Amino acid sequence: MEMSTAPSLTATEVQPMVDLAIDTSDLNLWYGDFQALYDIDLAIKKGIVTSMIGPSGCGKSTFLRSVNRINERLGYVTISGSIEVFGNNIYAPEVELVQVRKQVGMVFQRPNPLPTSIRENILFGHRLHNRDKKYTRDDEDEIVEESLRQVLLWDKVKDHLKRRATELSLEEQQKLCIARLLPVKPSVLLMDEPCSALDPKGTAAVEELIWDLRGKYSILIVTHNMAQARRASEECIFMLMGKVIEHSATADMFVTPANQETADYIEGRYG
16 A cells, blocks of 8 residues: 655654645555546535545445545555645554544444443443543543533433433434544544435434534534435535545535536536
């Protein structure tokens, strides 16, 4: 896997000091001989919700998985170019993968809570990233409450923290999966079709949560639902065949797209 070098993440938490959450330059990615991403140059602002739309197979999820290095689990992936998260090249040789995963959290299409209690789900990542530190029961109780409050679940589950997380509704499970990321204090939240398994009511609830979390986190959402992109993001990226076609304010893209390909997709002429 080839990446250009740049300042690296250290073992301590990186404090965002730049205006860009994610900055990619000349990013290319291959699955074996198949090229999935072409010359991706993107500057994604911090503290806002950015959506990524485009037909199936256009590279949206591949890009998302490159930003927290999930793709490298596959032995046949090759990458060139650079990906910086708050000014740090996440593929620099000296960067620790655990630090990337701490700074960049990931939410998947279908909720994937651990088959343990609600409380243990919230504390899983926190304990994993703080094995060398000791926390009291009161400390952990505070972490659980704060995380559940941020995702608007505390009032509903505070008296049932020993309940198995898999017994929650799908909407509640997805919120819990987001809450599970928060104790490690990520800077970026990546969401890959976070509402695809939810009914309209659950979708509205998760969209409301995403909107509430903006400013506290920099959020990048991949979605096939253009209405959702329009409702729930401030900027939008349109991808087609592994390339970025357009990146603009969401309102501008949906009202006055700058490219005919974008207009064709938004108006349902293909994809």
